[in-house]
Amino acid sequence: MSTNRVMIAGSGGQGIILMGKLLAYVAMEEGKEVTFLPSYGAEMRGGTANCSVIISDRPISCPVVHKADIVVVMNQPSFEKFESAVEPGGSLFLNSTLIKDPVTRTDIEIYKVDANKLAEDAGIGRSANIVMLGAIVRQTGIVKIENVTKALKKEFSGKKVVYLDANLLAFQAWKTG
Amino acid sequence: MKAIYQSTVGEGLTLTDTSYCPGCGHGIIHKLVMESIAELGKLGETIGVSPIGCSVVAHEYMNVEMCEAAHGRAPAVATGIKRVHPNHIVFSYQGDGDLASIGMTEIVHAAMRGEKFTTFFVNNAIYGMTGGQMAPTTLLGQKSTTSIDGRKKEISGMPIRVSELLATIDGAVYVERVAVNTPANVRKAKQAIKRALDVQQRKLGFSFVEFLSSCPTNWGLTPVNALKWVGEHMIPYYPLGIFKQPEEEK
Amino acid sequence: MAERVLMKGNEAFAEAAIRGGCRFYVGYPITPQSEIPEFMSHELPKRGGTFIQAESELGTINMSYGIGCAGGNVFISSASPGIALMQEGFSFLCSAEVPLVAMNVSRSGAGIGGIQPGQCDYNQVTRGGGNGDYHIPVFAPSTMQDAVDIIYESFEIADRYRNPVMILADGMMGQMMEPVVLPEPKTLYKDEADIANYKPWALTGSKGKANRNRIKSYHAHPAELEQYIDYLYEKYMRMEKELQRAESYHTDDAEIVFVAYGSMARIVREVLEVLRKDGIKAGMIRPISLWPFPTAPFEALNPEVTKVVISAEMSKGQMIPDIRLALKDRIPVKLFSRTGGIIPSTEEIVAFVKTLRKELK
Ligand SMILES: Cc1ncc(C[n+]2csc(CCOP(=O)(O)OP(=O)(O)O)c2C)c(N)n1
Numbered sequence: 085m086s087t088n089r090v091m092i093a094g095s096g097g098q099g100i101i102l103m104g105k106l107l108a109y110v111a112m113e114e115g116k117e118v119t120f121l122p123s124y125g126a127e128m129r130g131g132t133a134n135c136s137v138i139i140s141d142r143p144i145s146c147p148v149v150h151k152a153d154i155v156v157v158m159n160q161p162s163f164e165k166f167e168s169a170v171e172p173g174g175s176l177f178l179n180s181t182l183i184k185d186p187v188t189r190t191d192i193e194i195y196k197v198d199a200n201k202l203a204e205d206a207g208i209g210r211s212a213n214i215v216m217l218g219a220i221v222r223q224t225g226i227v228k229i230e231n232v233t234k235a236l237k238k239e240f241s242g243k244k245v246v247y248l249d250a251n252l253l254a255f256q257a258w259k260t261g
Numbered sequence: 262m263k264a265i266y267q268s269t270v271g272e273g274l275t276l277t278d279t280s281y282c283p284g285c286g287h288g289i290i291h292k293l294v295m296e297s298i299a300e301l302g303k304l305g306e307t308i309g310v311s312p313i314g315c316s317v318v319a320h321e322y323m324n325v326e327m328c329e330a331a332h333g334r335a336p337a338v339a340t341g342i343k344r345v346h347p348n349h350i351v352f353s354y355q356g357d358g359d360l361a362s363i364g365m366t367e368i369v370h371a372a373m374r375g376e377k378f379t380t381f382f383v384n385n386a387i388y389g390m391t392g393g394q395m396a397p398t399t400l401l402g403q404k405s406t407t408s409i410d411g412r413k414k415e416i417s418g419m420p421i422r423v424s425e426l427l428a429t430i431d432g433a434v435y436v437e438r439v440a441v442n443t444p445a446n447v448r449k450a451k452q453a454i455k456r457a458l459d460v461q462q463r464k465l466g467f468s469f470v471e472f473l474s475s476c477p478t479n480w481g482l483t484p485v486n487a488l489k490w491v492g493e494h495m496i497p498y499y500p501l502g503i504f505k506q507p508e509e510e511k
Numbered sequence: 512m513a514e515r516v517l518m519k520g521n522e523a524f525a526e527a528a529i530r531g532g533c534r535f536y537v538g539y540p541i542t543p544q545s546e547i548p549e550f551m552s553h554e555l556p557k558r559g560g561t562f563i564q565a566e567s568e569l570g571t572i573n574m575s576y577g578i579g580c581a582g583g584n585v586f587i588s589s590a591s592p593g594i595a596l597m598q599e600g601f602s603f604l605c606s607a608e609v610p611l612v613a614m615n616v617s618r619s620g621a622g623i624g625g626i627q628p629g630q631c632d633y634n635q636v637t638r639g640g641g642n643g644d645y646h647i648p649v650f651a652p653s654t655m656q657d658a659v660d661i662i663y664e665s666f667e668i669a670d671r672y673r674n675p676v677m678i679l680a681d682g683m684m685g686q687m688m689e690p691v692v693l694p695e696p697k698t699l700y701k702d703e704a705d706i707a708n709y710k711p712w713a714l715t716g717s718k719g720k721a722n723r724n725r726i727k728s729y730h731a732h733p734a735e736l737e738q739y740i741d742y743l744y745e746k747y748m749r750m751e752k753e754l755q756r757a758e759s760y761h762t763d764d765a766e767i768v769f770v771a772y773g774s775m776a777r778i779v780r781e782v783l784e785v786l787r788k789d790g791i792k793a794g795m796i797r798p799i800s801l802w803p804f805p806t807a808p809f810e811a812l813n814p815e816v817t818k819v820v821i822s823a824e825m826s827k828g829q830m831i832p833d834i835r836l837a838l839k840d841r842i843p844v845k846l847f848s849r850t851g852g853i854i855p856s857t858e859e860i861v862a863f864v865k866t867l868r869k870e871l872k
């Protein structure tokens with residue numbers, strides 16, 4: 085029996101919400117219970133966006149995440165805001181392209197992902213979020229890699245199919261912490 | 262050294278950073294309104310009413326006494342304030358959802374009564390604060406979150422031209438539409454504000470300035486392209502100019 | 512089992528309404544429910560329905576009154592200040608016996624308040640802000656599935672009693688995503704021509720009818736008005752009996768019983784687990800109908816066993832008068848409350864209970 089609480093934060097245009105939704109969708113497809121809760125309202129106008137995803141074997145009572153096992157921060161302001169939200173023993177995934185400050189906490193696992201750079205290398209600069217998604221999934225096994233690949237194929241279909249290959253590359257870009 | 266730009270911060274405007282998106286027209290219009298009142302030396306005798314919309318927080322930035330009003334009701338609230346302080350400058354500052362949709366009754370009746378305050382009307386052709394739904398001023402074909410294929414005349418009618426409408430009302434004494442998309446237009450906008458405030462101070466009746474403004478966030482455009490869009494799409498449908506002014510000034 | 516789909520609350524609410532028989536939707540943007548009109552603007556026309564963006568909530572409720580008079584099945588949605596603006600209309604619809612399903616995705620605070628989740632519309636929706644002796648059934652789902660199921664059913668409830676029905680959710684439920692199973696679409700009336708059969712009282716034109724229909728709220732003569740009010744009162748009493756709904760969790764042996772609805776009930780469910788693990792016997796009554804307030808689960812509580820009842824709300828004790836009435840003041844009631852759009856954490860409520868127990872001892 086397990087419950088994973090994930091918090092993802094970054095700026096408006098970084099695809100934060102898509103990352104969370106993909107994770108939630110794949111978890112549902114795997115038969116798990118899941119909730120997804122985005123931040124909303126004026127807060128977004130200031131340029132920050134965040135969402136939380138809970139994945140569990142059993143019904144989830146509250147979708148709000150105060151402390152998370154997995155925290156993903158995509159830019160400097162969200163790093164400052166959410167570094168403290170990692171549960172002791174939890175994992176912090178940070179976008180090292182944009183976050184230069186040292187991590188002060190010593191009671192958590194830290195994964196630095198050069199997400200924007202790896203996305204550029206994959207040929208799709210905007211997909212730093214997908215690079216990061218790859219990193220989380222590969223490192224934590226929170227959902228199955230092949231199921232995310234399936235979901236990506238669904239997400240990037242129709243008109244968006246031109247972006248599929250690059251996103252699949254981006255998803256595989258991060259190899260190891 | 263010669264100053265090429267004089268900040269009005271600390272006078273008409275407070276030192277607070279605004280919450281408006283980059284490229285939003287609200288900031289420019291706030292500055293023009295407050296500069297104009299400051300130049301009249303009337304900051305201490307001005308009372309403003311902010312709307313419900315992105316500029317609900319205008320009182321954080323405009324350095325005069327202000328209150329908030331329920332969505333659309335600012336002209337009724339300003340009416341009340343002006344009746345208590347007939348010698349003060351009183352204004353309402355409203356968006357197009359606030360004024361031209363839910364608050365159409367209040368604005369029309371304030372004009373009809375010839376209320377001696379000024380309304381600054383920010384027309385950005387969209388609901389900004391709530392995330393880009395169609396406004397009564399949204400242009401035909403313009404996409405919004407409640408008209409994802411573009412506004413259609415058969416379903417939603419034609420966009421409403423508020424200045425032209427108010428100009429038909431006797432009590433509205435000064436009505437002008439300006440735009441804040443180019444430096445030249447910004448200068449003209451300030452003159453319009455000054456004329457409207459002059460009409461108010463001479464107690465001639467209701468005065469109204471409409472600003473064509475940008476909402477890059479909900480239009481899905483960069484700030485620069487949003488300003489271009491004002492010129493290319495809004496001005497042709499919403500012509501600039503004075504629609505009503507006191508007889509002797511014609 | 513039917514397929515689970517992952518949907519945003521607001522979109523699931525709208526989809527459930529369409530499947531439940533909604534043919535018309537009227538709305539005005541307001542956070543945190545704007546995804547409902549947004550979804551309806553493109554989905555409803557595709558499914559043979561009509562979407563209208565009103566100029567205000569006043570426009571919304573009155574257009575809907577017109578749709579209802581004409582026999583159309585109509586769904587509206589808004590959030591707290593928008594619902595406040597509709598109160599005149601709700602009073603009018605009740606007095607004219609026109610059905611409607613309304614959804615309130617509520618936020619926090621009075622006046623314009625804030626846009627984050629709140630439950631401080633309790634009095635507004637259960638007491639009504641309009642004039643007159645009237646009542647509107649209010650259902651408060653706590654999961655997405657609850658919400659979908661009750662919205663789906665509401666059109667029939669509204670039509671059965673010829674009265675508006677309100678669904679009360681909050682910003683958290685409107686914004687979150689959760690898997691749901693959507694019910695099969697149902698048809699309440701086939702087409703425009705079928706309305707007169709389905710709702711013989713509706714305004715469809717007098718052609719072929721023995722008597723022309725009229726729908727009215729105005730009554731000039733006191734005796735006639737009193738008679739009409741008594742008739743409606745009898746209907747409200749029937750609704751009060753027939754529509755009470757609640758769920759009880761572990762209340763039989765509970766020393767502490769929470770009362771919580773909507774999002775708050777979700778959090779309390781987790782609180783119960785934590786407390787029970789710590790050896791504290793806690794239970795919960797979750798009112799599903801807020802009007803009529805469900806009295807049976809409160810009557811079942813034994814003061815020998817249950818020492819305290821906690822009203823857990825994102826408001827300032829608005830539910831307490833109803834709880835005290837239902838309990839007939841047999842057990843003391845305490846308030847746990849967070850407001851302003853803040854959703855309390857499990858830990859916070861657990862700590863509150865532990866302090867409270869010390870105080871009681
Ligand atoms: C009674 C009521 N209905 C709806 C709302 C939601 N609401 C907040 S701001 C707004 C409109 C904002 O648009 P606009 O007036 O054009 O101003 P902008 O944000 O674009 O500057 C709406 C509909 C509300 N606050 N109160």
Ligand code: SF4
Nearest residue numbers: 281282285315389476
């Ligand atoms: S949403 Fe539009 S109107 Fe509101 S602050 Fe941003 S740019 Fe300005």
